[in-house]
Amino acid sequence: MSTVSQLAKRFREVILDGLWIANTNFKAQLSDITWEQATTRVGSLNTIAMLTFHINYYIAGLANVFEGGNLEIRDRYSFDLPSIQSAEQWEELLNKLWSNSEKFATLLEQMPDSKMDEVFVEEKYGTYLRNIDGMIEHSYYHLGQITLIKKLLANQ
Template structure:
């Protein structure tokens, strides 16, 4: 049986591209962020939406590698691997980055679909001190946490750029 896996996938999907109870999902929110805002930050030394998206991709890639039993794969917090430097200079680059995020999410779904039953969720993640269920719930929580940051950045720039035409009515 895959009841727990199916519930995790449902939760991931709801938060990533579905209808979350609290508002927009990650992808719905990113659809509202124009590329001209994607590379800006609200305050110096903070992350842009593009950097947050690259960070989400990094940790989804971490989950993918762990689901593939790659015990060598690691990300050092606050490193270049954790927060890749990224510059978005066109709408096309912004779309490519968002497609990479969708591809990483889709790969997690694909790997979970391949699992025969829920038992693997209780297995320890190779090279870590936690099990797969904890890892996958962490990916869900991570998306929600950074969704809030993206929403804050978007709302701040929406106020600043209201009359510029960057945000279409």
């Protein structure tokens, strides 16, 4: 299996359908979360909705680069979640995450393996491989947070 195919598989595992590393994924964890639960703060932790927005923000930003666009995302905006006041708005955020995730994986699969060693936008960001691995690791990090917050909410 090619490097890009393996990376796309790992990415889909954490977001859409995998069980291998964490025995769960974003889609499984978020499937039964109501908009009220998603927007409920537990102590000083980010909300599930904020973490969902945050991961989607980075996925969409990297996908934009994959499509030949500029790197337009900035860390300072990565938690700027618009207010969620309904189930429809929560579903819209989830649908953006699923759509952008599939787009990310599909664009990744279309890259040649040789692209993985190329500079990602600027030298300071490292290679495509570093950024894609980083996106996968970043996703697992926040998946763990979502899983714990979900358990805390269930015990309230």
